[in-house]
Amino acid sequence: METYFSVVFREYNLVDRVDGSVDSSDMKEDSEWTTIDATLIRWFFLTISKHLFLNVVSDGDDAHAVWVKPNGLFTDNRLQRCAFLQQEFFGCHQDDQSIDDYCRRLKTLSDELCDIGTKIDDDLLLSMLTPGLNEDVDNASANLTLMSGPSFPKFIAYLRLEEHRMKQVKKRVQHTALVAGTSCGAAPPTAPPALRTPAPSTPLEFYLLPPAPPAPPAPQP
Template sequence: MSCNASSISNPFAGPDPAEIRDINIHERVPVVLDATDSTYFAWKTYFSLLFRENNLVDHVDGTVDSRAMLDDSEWTAINATLIRWFFTTIFKDPFHTVVSDGDNARAMWVKLNGLFTDNKLQRRSIDEYCRRLKTWADELRDIGAKVDDDLLLSTLTVGLNEDYAMPPPTSP
């Protein structure tokens, strides 16, 4: 990254937003984050390296209060670029899980990482249970005994222990 005039006069100045915006994220992060743990470590590692290489760590590590930076056009431009990078490097399921209007790059980074680090054991148990149910439903469908979505959902929620059970849907 080249030095711009402000970084020469101010050694603490951040990166140039135009240079950050022009980074080809798919070359620098050649992994797409999906709902499984198999891509998470590589995805996070590539992003962590990219943040360090381009002096962007403070946008995601919480050391800078991003609310205090709302009037800084360079900060907000880089923040928007980071959010776009996250959106374009994750599959639809995690995207819909973490997207909230008004989130900054730090909030997105925390949410995305939380999907893969919070309650890992419980999540794996639920994932395995869901995979088994889906496999059974597919096997039944293959022999002509289709399982409708309502029955599958009912079976799913009945099989979860009380910590994960969802309340039954209510009629409108």
Template sequence: MSSNASTYSNPFAVDPAEIRDINVHARVPVILDASNSTYFAWKTYFTLLFRENNLVDHVDGTVDSRSMVDAAEWTVIDVTIIWWFFTTISKDLFHTVVSAGDDARAMWVKLNGLFTDNKLQRRVFLQQEFFDCRRLKTLADELRDIGAKVDDDLLLSTLTTGLNEDLATPPLTSP
């Protein structure tokens, strides 16, 4: 082994100090909350953060964290990811998902499950919000996440429903 080689027991050679120093709020600039439509953005930011820092294995289930109990670096990174989750979710969600002994994978599964497991209830909530506000793109993405189809015609008709009368097509007049 060369003197420059990593000495971490983590088989993926990620330096826990570098991971702990990441400003998660700069990388995930949204707070996940069940009462609004932040899930798609929150999940997307975290997915990119995991990919960028070679941390996907902590949340995707490819590595059994129980087999990593003796790998101190793995544990430090896993705990850091859990802290990230806790500081980027609402207090209500925190109280819903917090549980002693959970690893980052368990937390990731719980948080995602809250927004995708009860698809019918979530679909009704999202569709109601979809038709009641102007954040159509975000809501359409979240509806697609749970398997609901939102085509361009629906997006366009929903968007144009609330247009000012001055922008509407003028009526045809007879000569």
């Protein structure tokens, strides 16, 4: 958070408004100063948590006070906060996150540690990146060591491409398995209906032949 705000302060030439180098009580008659001061306070109110803002900011605070008080909440108990962040940083794994989300989380933890005075250099950030990769892109980590001029942004760009490639490979494998499964499990062709054996009937000759003559009577004794 502090890194982002610091960049904005430098971009708009507002560093002297928040670093305490100028006593705002001496600038009360300067309408331009008070206007910018009020604009900064409103921006803080809209940017940080309203609950946090209302808990630490008092009526009449200038931009410097509004900036210092919330920062104090994050820098107080520095040792405990450092221990918590280090535990999360050194135990960070990709799991089911995308490459972008995983790398963003590592970078955020690194920035938060830097904000409380614990320097995380690029070498340490890179050494923590590869062990936390999931199995889909784990094989790609070996290629990262061969990269010339290694840097965190370069690693992210390479891993993003590798992640995309692996997704395409999975799609092809799934498609091939689906086609193979359909071919193997297809229903056999329907057999033609069996010819029925005609029921026995009276021979045609029975109707065409003349009737047999009656048998002669038996002789009388």
